[in-house]
Amino acid sequence: MSxxxxxxxAFGGAFLTYFLGKISSILRNIxxxxxxxxxxxxxxxxxNIKIEKIFYDCFLGLPLAFKLNSLSWFFAIATVSLxxxxxxxxxxxxxxxxxxxxxxxxxxxxxxxxxGIILSGDLVSFFIFWEIxxxxxFLLINYNKGRALLAGEKYIVMSLIGSMCMLxxxxxxxxxxxxxxxxxxxxxxxxxxxxxxxxxxxxxxVTFGIKNAVMPLHTWLPDVYSESPTPFNGILSGMLTRMGxxxxxxxxxxxxxxxxVLNFGEGLLKFNYIFAWIGAITIIIPTFIALLQEDAKKxxxxxxxxxxxxxxxxxxxxxxxxxxxxIFHILNHAIYIxxxxxxxxxxxxxxxxxxxxxxxxxxxxxxxxxxxxxxxxIAGLIGVPLSNGFVSKWLIYKTLILEGYPFxxxxxxxxxxxxxxxxxxxxxxxxxxxxxxKYENIKKAPFSMTFPIIILSLTILVFGILPGIPLKVVNxxxxxxxxxxxxxxxxxxxxxxxxxxxxxxFAAILIIGAIVWIVFKVSxxxxxxxxxxxxAAGMAVPKEKYHNTVDYYAPFNRMATPxxxxxxxxxxxxxxxxxxxxxxxxxxIYTGYVGNYVIYIVFFLAFLxxxxxxxxxx
Amino acid sequence: xxxxxxxxxxxxxLIVGMLFMGISRKISARIHWRYGPPIIQPxxxxxxxxxxxxxxxxKFFDFGIILSLTGSFVLIxxxxIGELCPMTSGxxxxxxxxxxxxxxxxxxxxxxxxxxxxxxxISRKFLLSLAYxxxxxxxxxxxxxxxxxxxxxxxxxxxASSGWAxxxxxxxxxxxxxxxxxxxxxxxxxxxxxxxxxxxxxGPIAEFGGKHLAFYTLQHALHMFVGLALxxxxxxxxxxxxxxxxxxxxTVLGIVLGIIVFLIKMLVVLIIGLFINAVYPRFRIEQAMxxxxxxxxxxxxxxxxxxxxxx
Numbered sequence: 025m026s027x028x029x030x031x032x033x034a035f036g037g038a039f040l041t042y043f044l045g046k047i048s049s050i051l052r053n054i055x056x057x058x059x060x061x062x063x064x065x066x067x068x069x070x071x072n073i074k075i076e077k078i079f080y081d082c083f084l085g086l087p088l089a090f091k092l093n094s095l096s097w098f099f100a101i102a103t104v105s106l107x108x109x110x111x112x113x114x115x116x117x118x119x120x121x122x123x124x125x126x127x128x129x130x131x132x133x134x135x136x137x138x139x140g141i142i143l144s145g146d147l148v149s150f151f152i153f154w155e156i157x158x159x160x161x162f163l164l165i166n167y168n169k170g171r172a173l174l175a176g177e178k179y180i181v182m183s184l185i186g187s188m189c190m191l192x193x194x195x196x197x198x199x200x201x202x203x204x205x206x207x208x209x210x211x212x213x214x215x216x217x218x219x220x221x222x223x224x225x226x227x228x229x230v231t232f233g234i235k236n237a238v239m240p241l242h243t244w245l246p247d248v249y250s251e252s253p254t255p256f257n258g259i260l261s262g263m264l265t266r267m268g269x270x271x272x273x274x275x276x277x278x279x280x281x282x283x284x285v286l287n288f289g290e291g292l293l294k295f296n297y298i299f300a301w302i303g304a305i306t307i308i309i310p311t312f313i314a315l316l317q318e319d320a321k322k323x324x325x326x327x328x329x330x331x332x333x334x335x336x337x338x339x340x341x342x343x344x345x346x347x348x349x350x351i352f353h354i355l356n357h358a359i360y361i362x363x364x365x366x367x368x369x370x371x372x373x374x375x376x377x378x379x380x381x382x383x384x385x386x387x388x389x390x391x392x393x394x395x396x397x398x399x400x401x402i403a404g405l406i407g408v409p410l411s412n413g414f415v416s417k418w419l420i421y422k423t424l425i426l427e428g429y430p431f432x433x434x435x436x437x438x439x440x441x442x443x444x445x446x447x448x449x450x451x452x453x454x455x456x457x458x459x460x461x462k463y464e465n466i467k468k469a470p471f472s473m474t475f476p477i478i479i480l481s482l483t484i485l486v487f488g489i490l491p492g493i494p495l496k497v498v499n500x501x502x503x504x505x506x507x508x509x510x511x512x513x514x515x516x517x518x519x520x521x522x523x524x525x526x527x528x529x530f531a532a533i534l535i536i537g538a539i540v541w542i543v544f545k546v547s548x549x550x551x552x553x554x555x556x557x558x559x560a561a562g563m564a565v566p567k568e569k570y571h572n573t574v575d576y577y578a579p580f581n582r583m584a585t586p587x588x589x590x591x592x593x594x595x596x597x598x599x600x601x602x603x604x605x606x607x608x609x610x611x612x613i614y615t616g617y618v619g620n621y622v623i624y625i626v627f628f629l630a631f632l633x634x635x636x637x638x639x640x641x642x
Numbered sequence: 643x644x645x646x647x648x649x650x651x652x653x654x655x656l657i658v659g660m661l662f663m664g665i666s667r668k669i670s671a672r673i674h675w676r677y678g679p680p681i682i683q684p685x686x687x688x689x690x691x692x693x694x695x696x697x698x699x700x701k702f703f704d705f706g707i708i709l710s711l712t713g714s715f716v717l718i719x720x721x722x723i724g725e726l727c728p729m730t731s732g733x734x735x736x737x738x739x740x741x742x743x744x745x746x747x748x749x750x751x752x753x754x755x756x757x758x759x760x761x762x763x764i765s766r767k768f769l770l771s772l773a774y775x776x777x778x779x780x781x782x783x784x785x786x787x788x789x790x791x792x793x794x795x796x797x798x799x800x801x802a803s804s805g806w807a808x809x810x811x812x813x814x815x816x817x818x819x820x821x822x823x824x825x826x827x828x829x830x831x832x833x834x835x836x837x838x839x840x841x842x843x844x845g846p847i848a849e850f851g852g853k854h855l856a857f858y859t860l861q862h863a864l865h866m867f868v869g870l871a872l873x874x875x876x877x878x879x880x881x882x883x884x885x886x887x888x889x890x891x892x893t894v895l896g897i898v899l900g901i902i903v904f905l906i907k908m909l910v911v912l913i914i915g916l917f918i919n920a921v922y923p924r925f926r927i928e929q930a931m932x933x934x935x936x937x938x939x940x941x942x943x944x945x946x947x948x949x950x951x952x953x
Contacts, residue, residue, distance in 0.1 A: 388702060388754060393704075399750075408746070409732075424791055430787045430950050434779055438737075441775045444742065445768050448749055456753030457761060489877050516731070522792045525731040529740075531717055532729060536652075537712040540662050540857075544708055547853045550698035555756040557697070561843040572761035579928045580769055 027090045027143055028079055030066050033059065034136035038129055045125030053115055054503050056128045060108040060135070067100045076145060076207075089145030089205055096142045096499040102355055103142065103263045106362055107135040109476035113366055114255040116472045117373055121253075123167070130164045131256060134264065138561075141267055147194045147204040154190070158183045161264060165252045182244045183599075186234035193227040210279050221280055222288065224296065226413050228275045236268025237329045238336060239306040240592040249325030250379075255368035257321070261328045261365060262358035269335050270355050276339070277505040287340040296340040303336030304435035311442040315449070316581060320368050320379045323450055324361065327405065329356045330439060337436055338420045343427060344507035347521070348498045349419030356412040356487065357496055358475035360404035363480040364450075367397040370469035370477070371454060381449070385571040386459025386555065390466045395455045397477035402447035404484045407440060409529050415495075415516070418524055426521055449576050457571035458555050480490070489530045491515055571624035647728045648719065650775040653870075655718040656904055659863030660684050662870070662912055666830070669913065670920040684863065688856045696852025699755045706751030707850070707857045713743025714864035721871055722798050724901035725891060733792035735780060741868070744861055745771060751854075752846035763845020766927050767836040774826040781816040781940035784949045785876050788812055798880035802888055806879040812952055815945030817877040822938040824911070825919045826930065827869040829862075832922035833930055834844040872910045875879050 037059030045052035075092040092100075118124050137160060140153030162183070165176040198204055200220070213221060230241070237245040245265070249257060276285045288295035307330050314326035335357070338350020371387060371394060372379055388395045393462065400411065407413040419442065424433035468474070486627040487494055492514035499510050511518040515527040575581060613624075635641060664681035671678025680686075698704055719729045720737050732739075745767060752760035785807065789797050797807075807813040826833040837845050847858050874880060881887060881900030891897035925933065 085725055205868070283848055323819070344936075346718070358711065386756065389700070406742065407739060407744055409736060414736075414739060418732060418735055418739075422733075425735075425783060425786045425792060426790065428787065428950070428953060430783045433783050437779045438776060441772055441779070444746075445772055448746075448753075448764070448768060452761070453755045454763070456750075456756070458756045522733040523731060524736070528731045529736070532716050533712060536709065536719075537716045540711050540715070541709050544704065544853065544857070547692050547856075548695065550696040550704070550854070553697045553699065555699070558699075558755060558757045559843060560757070560759065561849050570758055571756070572758045572765070576765050577769055578765075579931060580772070583928070583931070 027075060027077075027092060030063070030070075031136065031140060031143070032370060033062055033066065033208070034132070034139050037062070038132035038136055041132055042125050042129035045128065052125060052128060056111050056132065057108075057115075057133060060104065060111045063104040063135070063139070064101075064108050067097070070097060072097075078145075078427060083336070086148055086204055087146070087344050088149045088482060090143050091145030091206065092143060094497060094504055095270075095273060098351070098355070098497050098501060099142045099266075100139060101139045102358055103135065106262045106358060107131070107259055109366075109479060110255050110258040113258070113473055113476045116470045117255050117610065118253070118370060127164070127167060127253070127256075130160050131259065133160045133377065134164065134259060134565075138263060138267060144622065145206055147197065147206065147209070149365065150206075151187075151190060151194060155187060155482075157264065157267065158187065161260070164256055165248050167253050167256075168251060170251075171247075172251035175244075175251040179244045179248045181235050182241070186231040189227050190231040191454050193224055193231075196227075197224070206274070206279060210281060213280060214284075218288070221284060223286075225275065225280060228271065231297075232268040232271035232275065234268070235271065236265060236332050237285070237297060237306075238268070238302060238332065239309060239329070242306070242310070242329050243590065243596055244595040245329055246322055246325040249328065250321040254321075254365060254372055257365040257369075258362040261324070262362045265332070266335075266354050266358065267558060268319075269332075269339075272336070273351070273501075273505075282342065282506045296342055299463065300337050300340040300429070300432055303333045303340060303526060306330065307439035308331030308333075308435055308442075309588070311439045311446070313590065314446045315442060315577060316585065316588060317446075318381050320381050320450065321365075321382070323367070323446055324364055327443065327446060328357075328361055328572065330443070331361070331405070333439070334417065334420055334436060337424070337432060338416070341420075341423050341427060341429065341432075342507075343423050344499075344502050344510050345419050345517075346423035346427070347502045347507055348495060348510060349416050349423060349507065351498045351501055352419065352491075352494060353416035355498075356404060356484075359480055359483055359487070360401045360411075360413060363397055363401040363477060363484065364405070366473065366477050366480070366632075367394045368454075370394040370397075370473050373473065374466050374469060375463065381453035382573045383460075384454045384463075385457040385573065386455070387463065387466070388455040390463065391455075391468055393474045393477060394469055395451075397481050398451050400481040400484050402451055404488070406444050406447055409507070410485065410488045410526065410533065410619060412484050412491065412494075414488060415491040415524070419517070422522060445577060445580075453571075453573045453576070460571075489526050491516055491524075491526055510539050541635070552580075647726045651721075651723050651726050651728055652715050652718045654869045654901065654905075655724055655864055656860065658908070659865075659867035660688070660860075662866055662909070663859075663863050665909070666912060666916055668696070669916045670831075673904050673917070673920040684859060688859050691851075691856035691859065692853055694852040695890065696854050698854075699849065701708050701786045703751050703754040703849075704753065704854075706747045706749070707854050707861075708747070710747025711751065711857050711861045711864075713747060714868070716740055716859045717868055718864060720794070721868060722795050722875055722880055723871065724904045725897045726901065727795050730793060730795055734794050735787060735792055735795075737794060738779075738782065744865060748846050748858070748861075752788075752849070755849035757848050759842040759844075759848045760846050762842050763836050763838075763848070766838075767846060768836060769927060770826060770829075770833065770930060770934075773931040774823045774938075776935060777938040777942040778827070780939065780946050781820050782876075784946040785813065786941070787946070787953060788949045790953070794875060798875055798882070801879040802882040802885070802891070806877065806882070807822045808877040808879075812949050813877065813945070815941050815948065819938045819942035819945060820877060821911075821915070822874055822941070823934060824869060824873060824915055826934055828866050828915075830915075831919050832925045834924055835927045835930055838924065858891065867908075871904075873911060874904060874907045878911070880904060916919055 041055045044055045078087045078089045080088040137153050137157030144150040162176055162180045166172055235240045310326045310329040316537050317323040335350045335353050338346050377625055404411040404413040407417040495512045499512050503509050516524040663684040668678045717740050749764045752764050786792055789800050808817045850858050881904045883903050
């Protein structure tokens, strides 16, 4: 089991798929599925294996290294599994699109890039794979043209700023320590000054903050999520954005070290406390902006930013419970956001790309599997008990309350209650209410699309009822960072300050539910009526679409809209505009006439001569 | 023992909840100078509803109402009623999340029904709950921070030895805030914007008839019970009575007396609340939100600041 082979399959598979696509589309599809499946099998075989080795000795005079440990395995398995499901999902969704070879190629290339990032043991290869991932993402965001081009432009500018910050950080590390191996840096840093550590923390946080869309660096995300192809949204929101979280974990707890990060600064100005507050703001504001959205994909995009805040809060508090909560939430979020995007994609596929929430409705009767997928997805997103989101959020809240951060706890909890509102809006506008007449003859989604939806729904329930399965892996990561081990059981977590036993909750809901259901069944049978046969207080319900969607939370909208502008986006756009203006005026110097250039040269020489005559510097 | 409590708790909650519904109708009728229905009227209504025909808008319409009633019963199991508390897993945080099941179930049912009135009612319900959750979360966090635990049973136990939370000055403000938002939690006047029969023909339950309506009434009774019981558990010491019951706690007599004390406390809270609220007309949804986000939130916020400063 060598990691080289894994990366060769990942990168080679991407190219192979592209060239097979030139021969036949069926071969290409088979190749894409097999490559992504092979990666899943390969990575799952690497469970519990620790590898550290140098695979290329002299790249610009630096050794390149691989590293596999519990943290990288956790991210790797999530990445390859979600890519596998997204590839299957794409089979039908992208069937009629143009440039499909290109689409699969880039998708697999992004997957390979992410695997590379996760497995890098030094910062050079980390940077190279990071760039491969960022650039290929840019190519796929642009896939749909039109507005997507603008979104892609925004993404690449912000991504480049992030990369440049990382480059500065890497160069400064090389200049001070002469090595870029992650473990070696960690050793050197323990003796470095705290000012230098702070510099590194901040400069890398900009990079990872942009990728993870932490406020105020989030502005690329809503545009990009809403304009990129829906099957790709899964990978984008599930794992690619969370590479930022991987970066944060690597930076804070591997490179700088837990004891250092958690004791930085004094009192309220502690580094991790301030960072947790940034996370809390990232929860609250995007959650309420999501409430105002009328576009299904934009709603999910803002929600994804908000959920990123929980992860930040979880990992920065720095107790073993909070750490597990934060890391577990990365996985949980990946699962349910992919599920939601896929269910939405099924709707888009059948309704001709409709994503305006106000134009859908009543699809529960036509697409039951997509509905159940969405229902379980929003249960996870809200954190309803028995879904995976409940466990991770429970861990985070418990940490915040018992460690004495009541206001952070409040911010996190109110984010959840805001989340309920937009989740219900999402499911209500699409699936509930009256079915418009034009969707009378709509068909169910094809199997290749329902298969990933079913798998992900089951995963949410399994992880919600038996959270011990993923928590055992998460716990190992915590231990490798130097935190105490948690007492994890298959059904939850035991601790002195409160035990979580999801099997108990499951059993209670199951038994009571069964009793209630039986009572419901034995009582008098209800008469089935159609959607137009309902009570309207004496008025006739119009036969046309009569679905209460527009301005659903009207009183809230009136109250909150003035406060919920994306001021950072407006600010960045102003900067971009003024830069454009400045550059434009500088450009006017280049007139294109040789005579003008000669004049410039003459003036410049005259200026130099003047200086020489006056101060004789040369 | 545990098996018995698993059945006793929901039964007590159901009976008491139904009686409280009847009592509240009677009392508000008397305040309005009407005679009012008999106290067992809600029970009669439920029995009658079961025998009547109902309509269904599909499987998920039924599923929603079943989910809602199930959620309410499960919630009762996590709530200390006197000294009975069959399930403790996850503490108050899990309790807060389990409280979601019943509105989500109703919202699902109401949504499937495709009735615009239901839809308006649900949107009001969510807005109202967002507005009262802001102070409620502040209150619950203040209590959990003050006692440094997330376990409801433990919160009650501490009060048995150190006196009611309401009488310890740190938690006075959160207690007042809870009392102010209690009518909104229970959905009674002036906060009955969700149902508002005269405006949106009973809102989420417009399409419910027969057994669906009966299920909804049961769920509503349980919901009322939970709202009151949570207040009594957190602020009025649950089953404790100035330390009088402490020596016999754990014995059968102690448990029975504890439950009786607990229910009397709930009744007192309900009646005081009714005296205040029965004279108010209904708020509009904006007014309700503004009220909830102004005074109760401010009081709860100051309460949380005080609690966090003490710790």
